[in-house]
Amino acid sequence: MIGPHQGEAVMIEAAEWAERLDDDPSDATRVRFEDWRAHAGHEAAFAAVAEARTMSAALADHPEMLALRHATVARIALAREPRRAAPWMLAAAACAAVVAPIAWLRLADDATTTGQAAQIAEAPVYRTATGQRLMVTLTDGSRLTLDTDSRVRIAYSDAERRLVLERGQALFEVAKHQRRPFVVTAGSQSVTAHGTAFDIRLDPGAVRVALVEGLVSVASKGGHAKPVAMVPDDVLTASAGGVSLRHVPGIALALSSWSEGRLVFEDTTLRHAVAEMNRYGTPRIALADTQAGDVRISGSFRTGEIQPFLDALQMGFPVTVARSADGITIATKK
Structure with a gap:
């Protein structure tokens, strides 16, 4: 039996597959889709998504339906928990993948x-x-x-x-x-x-x-x-x-990599990198001194994933990271 959280995840995957098949109807994509659909509950979820898409298309020109669909999708997106992948390294920066x-x-x-x-x-x-x-x-x-x-x-x-x-x-x-x-x-x-x-x-x-x-x-x-x-x-x-x-x-x-859930920094000041990371959520990161802000870093990080970013800084750069009730502070290593 599929639990409620699993059921929501499968429905989201089904919606993603529906879009993917529209964008890339190649044989390779179709083979991967059939492998996914073969799992328990996946075929029913995809059928439900297909039916909803058909109904949505039939009512697409109703302004009230547009507003309702947008509100519903936005709530689902905000409620989703990120999915984690294995850590990896780029330009001396350790990064963990998480799907925004x-x-x-x-x-x-x-x-x-x-x-x-x-x-x-x-x-x-x-x-x-x-x-x-x-x-x-x-x-x-x-x-x-x-x-x-x-x-x-x-x-x-x-x-x-x-x-x-x-x-x-x-x-x-x-x-x-x-x-x-x-x-x-x-x-x-x-x-x-x-x-x-x-x-x-x-x-x-x-x-x-x-x-x-x-x-x-x-x-x-x-x-x-x-x-x-x-x-x-x-x-x-x-x-x-x-x-x-x-x-x-x-x-x-590089500037548009956020659309794939990544932030790419190439010889960027830590001041700029921290400002970009802060745009994606809490806890907030602050710089304790000018020298820390002037440190230059290179790396690729997943948006909204603060901990891998902090781990990379401590591993490869002359800074320290301290946590408190007010947030996170980065300072120059003494």
Whole structure:
């Protein structure tokens, strides 16, 4: 007999397999799926998921159903416990793998009246809590992945596919060969893309765009400057001080690695690494002194997994780690 916790885990696996088969219907994927389905309870779980997906598709254009499905999926994602894998090493940093919670959601276009432009203020909003990731598949085939503590407003219309990043960070994988332009607004910047993948992060006073593949153009809202054309591995940063563009091979994948539950640091200050780790949950990590913050580290860590990060620091870097009721403090080793 399958217990309640096992049953929930099997249902989540069934939903993941349904998405995986949509994305990669190859023979190899099908063989792995059949192996999974052969276990007790798995076939029934997959049948239930398939039935739910069929019903969901039939009701996809109901705004109330969209909101209900989003709320339900978000609660399931927040309730999931991470699954652990074996520790491993990268650049003198010991890392343990844990799968961060991810939710998949089918989203219908929110334009319900032909010829009527979407109203941004009334468009559906998708958000994540601290430590959560959320994957949204749009009906045009585009995919949106939200990072921790992020919020995106969807405002598709007959004229364009518009999204507004209102907080946090998101990865946009844009479906190719579409008539309507795909436009993402974040802060003072507007990014237009066709069949591409790019990462946008909205920080207080700054917007960062990293292009993974394809081509995009970035323009300042209300400005008269010529839009900036980006190529893969370009990173554009816009702030009150102006717009900067740099090109570093491999940087876009590193900056968007959070979408796979990883944070990649390459010769990064511990100050920056701690700030990134703190975005994904508690207990909070603090630096006791400037010297500790200036230590440079390299490594790959799972988001939300603080202990492997601390273990790696103590094993390979000149710092000490102390725990207290207020959290964790890292100091320079005396």
